[in-house]
Amino acid sequence: MLRYILLRLVLLVPVMLGVSLLVFVLLHLGSTDPALDYLRLSHIPPTDAAIAEVRHALGLDRPLYAQYLSWLWKALQLDFGTSYLTGRPVFDDLLYYLPATLQLGGLALACTLLLSIPLGLVAARWQGRWPDHAVRAVTFLGVSMPNFWLAFLLIALFSLWLGWLPPLGRGGAGHLVMPVLAIALMSMSINARLLRASLLEARGQRHVTYARARGLPARQVWGSHVLRNAWLPLVTATGMHIGELIGGALVIETIFAWPGVGRFAVSAVLNRDFPVMQCFTLLLTGLLMVCNLVVDVCYAWLDPRSRLEGVSA
Amino acid sequence: MQQPGNRKRALWGLLLLAASTFANADDAPQNAPTLVYSWPVNAGPLDPRGYAPNQMYAQAMVYEPLVRYSASGTIEPWLATAWQVSDDGKVYTFTLRDGVRFSDGTAFDAAAAKANLDAVLANSQRHRWMELVTTLDHVEAPDRLTLRLVLKHPYYPTLMELAQVRPLRFGSPQAKPGEPAGTGPWMRVDSRLGEYDRFARNPLYWGPTPAYGEVLVKVIPDPNSRALALQTGELQLIQGAAGEITASTFVRLRDQGFATALSAPLATRSVAMNTGRGATRDLAVRQAINQAVNKQAIIDKILYGLEPRADTLFAPNMPYADLGLEPYAYDPALAARQLDAAGWRLAPGNTVRSKGGEPLSIELVFLGTSALQKSLAEVLQGELAKAGMHIELRAVEEGALVRRQRDGDFGMIFADTWGAPYDPHSFVSSMRYAGHADYMAQRGLPIKDQLDQRIGQVLASTDEQQRAEHYRFILTTLHQQAVYLPISYLTAISVRRASVAHVQFGSTLFDVPFETMTPQQEP
Numbered sequence: 001m002l003r004y005i006l007l008r009l010v011l012l013v014p015v016m017l018g019v020s021l022l023v024f025v026l027l028h029l030g031s032t033d034p035a036l037d038y039l040r041l042s043h044i045p046p047t048d049a050a051i052a053e054v055r056h057a058l059g060l061d062r063p064l065y066a067q068y069l070s071w072l073w074k075a076l077q078l079d080f081g082t083s084y085l086t087g088r089p090v091f092d093d094l095l096y097y098l099p100a101t102l103q104l105g106g107l108a109l110a111c112t113l114l115l116s117i118p119l120g121l122v123a124a125r126w127q128g129r130w131p132d133h134a135v136r137a138v139t140f141l142g143v144s145m146p147n148f149w150l151a152f153l154l155i156a157l158f159s160l161w162l163g164w165l166p167p168l169g170r171g172g173a174g175h176l177v178m179p180v181l182a183i184a185l186m187s188m189s190i191n192a193r194l195l196r197a198s199l200l201e202a203r204g205q206r207h208v209t210y211a212r213a214r215g216l217p218a219r220q221v222w223g224s225h226v227l228r229n230a231w232l233p234l235v236t237a238t239g240m241h242i243g244e245l246i247g248g249a250l251v252i253e254t255i256f257a258w259p260g261v262g263r264f265a266v267s268a269v270l271n272r273d274f275p276v277m278q279c280f281t282l283l284l285t286g287l288l289m290v291c292n293l294v295v296d297v298c299y300a301w302l303d304p305r306s307r308l309e310g311v312s313a
Numbered sequence: 314m315q316q317p318g319n320r321k322r323a324l325w326g327l328l329l330l331a332a333s334t335f336a337n338a339d340d341a342p343q344n345a346p347t348l349v350y351s352w353p354v355n356a357g358p359l360d361p362r363g364y365a366p367n368q369m370y371a372q373a374m375v376y377e378p379l380v381r382y383s384a385s386g387t388i389e390p391w392l393a394t395a396w397q398v399s400d401d402g403k404v405y406t407f408t409l410r411d412g413v414r415f416s417d418g419t420a421f422d423a424a425a426a427k428a429n430l431d432a433v434l435a436n437s438q439r440h441r442w443m444e445l446v447t448t449l450d451h452v453e454a455p456d457r458l459t460l461r462l463v464l465k466h467p468y469y470p471t472l473m474e475l476a477q478v479r480p481l482r483f484g485s486p487q488a489k490p491g492e493p494a495g496t497g498p499w500m501r502v503d504s505r506l507g508e509y510d511r512f513a514r515n516p517l518y519w520g521p522t523p524a525y526g527e528v529l530v531k532v533i534p535d536p537n538s539r540a541l542a543l544q545t546g547e548l549q550l551i552q553g554a555a556g557e558i559t560a561s562t563f564v565r566l567r568d569q570g571f572a573t574a575l576s577a578p579l580a581t582r583s584v585a586m587n588t589g590r591g592a593t594r595d596l597a598v599r600q601a602i603n604q605a606v607n608k609q610a611i612i613d614k615i616l617y618g619l620e621p622r623a624d625t626l627f628a629p630n631m632p633y634a635d636l637g638l639e640p641y642a643y644d645p646a647l648a649a650r651q652l653d654a655a656g657w658r659l660a661p662g663n664t665v666r667s668k669g670g671e672p673l674s675i676e677l678v679f680l681g682t683s684a685l686q687k688s689l690a691e692v693l694q695g696e697l698a699k700a701g702m703h704i705e706l707r708a709v710e711e712g713a714l715v716r717r718q719r720d721g722d723f724g725m726i727f728a729d730t731w732g733a734p735y736d737p738h739s740f741v742s743s744m745r746y747a748g749h750a751d752y753m754a755q756r757g758l759p760i761k762d763q764l765d766q767r768i769g770q771v772l773a774s775t776d777e778q779q780r781a782e783h784y785r786f787i788l789t790t791l792h793q794q795a796v797y798l799p800i801s802y803l804t805a806i807s808v809r810r811a812s813v814a815h816v817q818f819g820s821t822l823f824d825v826p827f828e829t830m831t832p833q834q835e836p
Contacts, residue, residue: 033712042364043823044442045731045739046715048748053438086357086366096506152537159545167545168538169531170508257533257542259507267354267534 001300008293012286019285020075020278024068027274034084034272035060041085041271058084071278080282081275083268090279094261100170101253101260105245107176108184112241116188117234120195125222127200135192142189147248151182151255168257179256183248187241194237198230205229231302239295243288346832348525348813349549350825351533351542351557356510359493359501361484362433362440369478370553373824374512374528375416376482376495379407379426379460379475382734384577384820386632388472392421392483392496393460402467402775409458415485416515417494423454428486430462444742444772445474445481467773469780470738473632477734478823498523498828507532512827524815524831540566549813550830554579554732554805554822560617566808573809576818578621578628578802580732584677584693584725585750585797589757591724592673597655598702599795601648602725603641605700606693612801615688620801626791628802631736633784638792648700659701666701674703675724678717681708686727689800693725721753728754729803732822741768741787755796764790811835 035054039046055061062070071081080090123135158178159167165174202208203226211225249262257263261280268276356371357363363372379393390396393407413421430452433440440446448468453461464471475481485494493501498518503511512528531548533539536558542548543566551557554576558566567573586593586602593599608622621628624640652658657666657673666673677693679686687708694704704725709717717723728750731740744751745765755761764787771783791797805818812835817826 030710032710033715036711036715038365040711041366043369044364045743045749047442047743047746048719050442051715093506100507152541155538155541155545160541163545167541167547168533169547254535255538257531257535257538259505259532263507263534 001297005293005297008289008296012289015289016282016285020072020282021068023278023281024071025064027272027277028064028067032272033060034058034274037271037273038084071275075279075282080279083276084273085268085271085276090275093264093276094279094283097259097261097264100258101246101249101262104176104179104183104253104258104260105242105249107180108187108245108248109238109242111180111184112187112191112245113238115184116191116195119188119192120199120234121222121227123192123196124199124203132196135196139189139192142185143193145185147182147186148251148255150185151178151252154178154182155255168255170259175256179252179258182252182255183245186248187238187244191234191237191241195230195234198233199226202226202229228302232299235295235298235302239291242291246284246287346525347527347529348827348830348832349529349531349547350827351531351539351548351551352510353532353534355504355506355532356501356530358491361429361482361493361495362436362480364479367479369823370825371501371510371512371530372482373478373497373819374499374827375493375497375501376478376484377497378477378482379409380472382473382476382820384630384818386630386733388476391476392426396472398775400775402469402773403464405462405464405471407460407462409460410519411458413496413519414517415483415488415494415496416500416517417485417488417492418517419485419487419494421483421496422457423460424457425486426460426483427452427454429483430481433480440480443474443477443480444468444739445471467775469772469774473734473738478821499528502527521828523828525827528827536562543571543808543810544569546810548810550807550809550816552805552807552809552816552818552825554803557806558808560619563619563806563808564617571808572811572816574807574816574818575619576805576807577630578623579805579822580736580803581623581626581628581730581799582620582801582803583623583626583728583730583797583799585723585728585754586725586795587721587723587754587757588794588796589721589753592657592671592675592702593724594757595655595657596794597651598657598673598675600641601651601700602697602702603795603798604644604648604651605702606696606798606800607643608800609643611689611692615685615692616801619806620804623799623802626788626797626799627730627737631733632738633781634737634788636785636788638789641795645700652701657701664698664701665703672703673701674705676705676707677725678707678709678714678723679727680711680714682711689727718750718753719748721756723750723753725798726750726754728797732803734821737784737788738772741784742772744768755791758790758794758796760790 035051035058036046038054039050044050059067074081078091082088083090083093119135123132126132155167155178158165165177169175208221208225211221249260250266253260253262254266265280352368352370354366354368356368357366359371359375360367361372361376377392379391381389381391383389392410392413394410395408397406409423409426415421419425433446434449437446445468448464448466450463450465453463455461483496488494498515498520499512500515501510502513509532510530514523514526533542536556539551540558540562543551563573586599588594612618612620612622625638627634629635652666656668659666677690679690690706694706697704718726730736743749744755745768746752758764767783767787771780774780774783807816807818809816812833813830814833815829815831817829819826
């Protein structure tokens with residue numbers, strides 16, 4: 001198992017290299033020019049001379065391969081360059097904004113798990129009855145509603161009409177409620193529906209029928225025989241949700257003026273701040289790969305069959 | 314296999330993480346009265362000569378110019394109380410205001426002013442977009458309160474360019490890194506990346522003390538969130554000319570009872586037509602385009618009636634631009650007659666006019682990422698189709714847009730003027746250089762050489778009357794030749810809660826005069 005984890009961690013290196021090269025090439029081969037964005041934001045007329053001056057200052061006038069190699073050499077030393085727009089070290093800024101995003105994403109993930117599991121259980125346990133209908137209605141809405149729309153609805157309700165919660169910014173607990181809800185609702189709804197379906201499937205298995213026939217109490221049948229087998233799809237989905245949560249953070253952080261990595265990245269994309277985009281993409285790639293690894297390890301822990309396959313592979 | 318005890322510990326860990334996040338309460342000091350404003354990004358390092366990420370609204374709060382540009386387009390004394398221009402127009406001698414100090418206590422005198430301007434000259438490559446920087450030969454400080462600017466050749470917009478927000482304002486030569494100090498009414502006292510910048514009154518300010526003790530500028534990038542923040546009271550003021558909120562949101566807030574205001578025209582939203590290529594080479598076509606577009610309908614339907622209709626390239630409140638030029642009135646019938654007379658005829662069964670086998674088709678290039686330009690382009694297409702003109706819409710990225718402007722690769726292209734205080738002199742000056750949409754648009758004019766000569770003369774002119782005459786020639790020629798389709802005049806918007814009074818607009822696109830605003834009781 002340890003060997004498998006180590007192998008996966010080693011595989012991170014070529015993947016990150018490949019992603020960095022791909023992103024670099026895609027960014028630089030496009031028709032966009034960061035020098036123009038710099039001039040626009042500086043309110044300097046984009047004359048040929050001004051564009052050439054900025055391109056030189058940003059190092060964009062060097063051959064592409066030289067730019068990449070120089071970037072790579074520095075990146076290996078954790079120096080991801082300076083932002084075209086802020087002039088500050090990119091890695092430092094990302095680290096500065098990361099805790100706020102982890103706070104939001106971590107709580108959203110916790111909410112997803114803490115809410116989706118009871119909801120899925122309730123819906124499956126009382127299938128076809130009113131708790132099931134209620135859960136399905138809520139999760140149907142949650143799956144269908146875009147998070148940015150939900151965010152504005154929440155602000156309108158809790159900040160504008162009721163005046164209970166602050167509409168934006170980072171601060172106390174009140175600031176967290178709406179962004180966390182807006183990010184988590186979709187993942188929570190997907191997980192709840194998935195768990196419900198998977199529980200219903202597991203409930204029909206023969207070993208569950210035998211467990212009942214053996215006279216085991218319902219609590220034990222559900223806990224040890226149904227739920228245990230229904231976990232696996234949920235683990236996979238949760239791994240995928242981490243990507244969705246970060247994607248959600250891109251939009252939600254902008255709406256709630258949340259000082260996180262997502263908003264920083266959105267601003268970088270809008271203004272073609274290549275060093276930030278590159279570093280953010282790598283950070284995201286690394287994060288998602290580690291999450292996938294954690295999911296696989298969880299799988300192995302929960303399901304002895306896949307653990308054996310993993311080892312033999 | 315994990316034991317139940319471990320699971321419990323993991324759960325407690327999760328709860329502690331949640332609890333720790335709740336502990337991060339806002340502990341910023343609240344010194345009343347504070348005016349709460351917002352901006353999409355932080356103010357930046359506040360270098361008096363720095364560009365992005367330094368935000369101009371903030372530089373204008375902290376740093377002051379020698380002379381100030383007024384809303385009526387005139388120049389007022391500021392850090393200089395008086396000035397003289399030599400007869401040859403090459404030497405500007407300023408008398409500096411006595412008793413002015415930077416917020417760090419350093420005296421503002423001729424030596425400090427010279428140090429600032431010398432720093433600009435030492436880095437002139439970076440600032441050469443501003444013509445005064447390339448025209449300035451050297452700076453002298455003959456005594457404590459006298460500053461002399463010696464130019465290489467006469468340049469009349471010297472005072473206008475000295476009034477701009479950067480790079481010719483003054484920071485303390487003794488300022489420590491990270492602690493910007495200017496002579497302005499405000500100084501930054503606190504900043505949190507991605508969250509806010511806090512400005513406090515400069516206790517050493519030479520002018521009237523602002524009524525507010527602090528201005529808190531929250532970082533809010535999203536226009537809709539900004540509007541909601543105003544509605545909930547998180548913000549007291551939304552003001553600016555950089556799309557702070559959309560036109561529809563402005564109207565909604567106005568209808569909800571918020572106090573709103575629009576500034577005087579600050580720049581012009583216009584479309585440049587290529588006189589050197591395609592159907593727009595023909596004066597009759599360019600004039601017909603000006604007559605066939607119902608600008609008022611565009612303003613009412615797309616711009617929510619918030620921008621005044623533009624009939625000339627510069628608004629009459631811009632310097633030298635109040636010339637009484639006769640507007641091209643909306644008259645589709647006249648446009649059709651004019652096109653017929655010029656040989657652009659509509660064959661039976663056709664919807665597009667043609668002349669000698671050449672269809673009246675024009676490519677309109679716009680920024681694909683701008684929803685507003687897209688809407689405007691579509692309406693122009695529809696309006697001109699009624700007159701028998703086919704407008705081919707071409708959405709491009711910003712880089713491609715600049716390349717097309719530079720290469721003259723367009724039939725029509727959106728080209729707003731630069732706004733106060735760049736209009737008209739800087740904008741007109743740029744018309745002489747290849748690489749600008751305006752140069753490429755005008756190059757087909759038979760009198761382009763003469764036009765460029767007159768632009769050169771107006772910038773070097775030392776005689777006020779002569780200068781006005783040059784401008785009359787330049788602007789009248791451009792108007793009569795219908796090189797532009799002016800649509801509307803861009804304005805700054807302001808929406809405020811009732812707790813803020815005496816809200817005024819700055820005289821340029823970039824400044825917000827917080828120092829004139831006063832707090833009042835919200836009913």
